[in-house]
Amino acid sequence: MDKNILAQLEKITGKDGVLSTPEDLAVYSYDGTFAEHRPDAVVLPRTTGQVSQIVRLAARERIPVVTRGMGSGLAAASVPFQGGIALTMTRMNRILEIDEANAAAHVEAGVVTADLQAAVEKLGLFYPPDPASIRHSTIGGNIACNAGGPRCLKYGVTGDYVLGLTVVLADGRILHTGGKCIKDVVGYDLKALFTGSEGTLGVITEALLRLTARPEFARTALVEFPSVEDASQTVNTILRAGVVPAALELMDETAIACIEAAMHLGLPLDVEAILLIETDGSDEAAVLREMEAVAEICRARGARQVKVAADETERASLWRARRSLSPSLARKAPNKLGEDITVPRSAIAETVRRLKAISAKRGLPIVIYGHAGDGNLHPTLLFDKRDPGQWAKVEQMAAEEFALALELGGTLSGEHGVGTLKRPYMAQALGPVSIEIQKRIKAALDPLNILNPGKVFPD
């Protein structure tokens, strides 16, 4: 990047806020995927005011601005394919206020989600969204991708907890939208517009988040199913029985084997699937009663065993294992491509069956796991990218997975986002009217197309 521009950036953030050695640029070239492209400079602002000045400068100089947090995204949404500034929010990591009376937290975008949760839980409050990257992703990134997680089944996704946002617009102006009111119907819901916009409409610098009461009790069960078909059928039976578990996760045999290799928890290696089910609430008897009802359904639907975690340590280690599942699959093959197609929950069993059929037809393994309770599955392809034959198959199989989801009334992505990886399928998923409207929104907010260019929409 031009020395003069680097100097101007340094003037805004201070010297330690601008990185530009080849080593710095190389490590800011990736996110949680295999995609890579180097930025021309890395800028680490500390305040909304600094972000505003940076974007103003970028707009004047027509420099792309690609906002990122800790770089754990799974859609290549924060990879700067056109170079420019990697605007890194990790140093804006202050929790500005926890308002107990209004059950709201005001935070900067770079706060690590698990840190916020720990802080509010100390006060008996609760911030439910729990993406697997909870300890290595930021609130800003979670909002920009509308992150999900296991608990979304009962509590909803990140967007359901956004009360308000501070956003730096493409011309550097600062927008405050929303507030501490739970109800607010004055004007368009702009915070909802920026939620999930993947850095293409503005830079989220602060958020006002809704909190709820912390459930005091939780029980987690590990349920073993000899048949994956029985396991997926059971998901629907439970959800129709009037119980709302906090989480209802499915893992197939390959997923179980990978976790076991990484964590040594003594998981069963002779079953086709396990369900990980949690019930929670503030009444211990009710939590236990719900768990007992769930266990009974599981046994009646073919479960071999229902093991309820004996204590908090055991429960925590089950969830830690679940969170490390996706990366641990890398033990099986040099490359993996994890999708997050989502279907209406009535179609879960059929989706699992047909994913298996795709795998059998093409001869490449698909590991199936995910948040079965809300229909959000993570079919993951294992392959070796160096083998051109395999790579061609991977591209075909991914297309088939997406087609399957759409055919069953589902969607391409439940929680990872579009980035660049799902761009080719957008037209098919949304249709021309929706695409056209969305492009006009983008053009209205970012007429120079400097905010995360080349993402989300097909050209």
Place this chain on the structure above:
Amino acid sequence: MRLDDLNCIRCGLCLAVCPTYREILSETASPRGRAALARKGLEGELELSPNLFEQMYACFDCLACNDICPVGIRPADLAVEMRAVQEQLRPAAWKKTLFGGLIPKPRRMEFATLPLRLYEKLGLRRLVYALGLRNLLPRQLRDMESMLPHLPQRPLRQALPEITEANGKTRYRVGFFLGCAQSLLFAEESAATLRVLARNGCTVVTPKATVCCGMPALGYGRSDLAQEQARHNIELFERAQVEVNVTDCATCGSTLKDYGHLLADDNKWAARAAAFSSRVRDVSEFLMSIPLEKPQGRVEARVTYHDPCHLRRGQGVWQQPRALLQMIDGLEFVELPEADWCCGSAGSQLITHYETSLKVLKRKTDNLASTQADYIASGCPGCQMQLNLGVRRQGLDVQVVHPIALLDRAYRQESEVSRLRRNQEISHSTAKRKNDG
């Protein structure tokens, strides 16, 4: 280096547990970043520049990333191996002098610490404090000065007998490895280790000619020098004919346990090194594996415990020191939040990466303050020095000790108690006699 070791999938789990990342908050200071730089450097995408290697030295080698990596690559080991790559490309002469000369030869190091000993003896420390002269020193020097423990007048290596007999019948014949830093800077604690071992039926052989375990050389990319040191130490312990090799230094322990790996490719030494390593135990690990005598004395204090990285993750030893402390009557054990988070010492990081080291330390002492403990125990001289500095910087009323020193105190207090009791009995019987008379 195997290319498999470089197959990072960039999930980012390691960012959550890396003490340098969590302070600096830039990818360049993260395990994932270092793994990417190593790969790109070795595959030719990036130049193997001084700045690239500098990032490898910015790793505190706390091993937390090794532990959490779900793929099983070991980013911390990778950073250390890259330092060796740099040595092969452009060897630094000063490392040969320091790690090949001064550090492995304890006698020379004892000489090197002589000024400190004199400083101590002549009461200069007190004078310096009294005059407030420390404020004249640059901030970093002042911090380093306040880290220095009070040295005994004679190095332990010279004061110790080669063989310390067990109290009573010999149940175990134990070799004791004198760690350079531990026995030089915290000699009284190593003396306590010997007393506790003897008390529990160990006849202890302390080979005096041992040299440095090799960790500093390894940390600076000179595994060749570490291998020489390993061979020397192995031979000494073979001659001592002991059942176990005990050390009271977390770092020495993790290095000694790794000799088998360090010399795996040396046909002549591989088997001997593996046999040596299989006998190495941290002192808390060894004591909790034998029928340890419960001390009758008490230590009335609130005590917390900091896990040295090279003990907990390096050796998987974390329950034993806690169990050992909890054996002591009167001692109220309180768990330290984030007890296994690095303290920022990491060998020489306070010197080489001062600002980061202090930030990491601050996180530790904030956690320490929340425990309201009177003592923080930790079996690593590097951690102890760093914690001492943190306690002073934050003005905490906490003493830093080796866990064995507290056990030793409980044992010694017990003899004190029984002496008092005996005296009481004597005076009681004297009184009785008087009454009878």
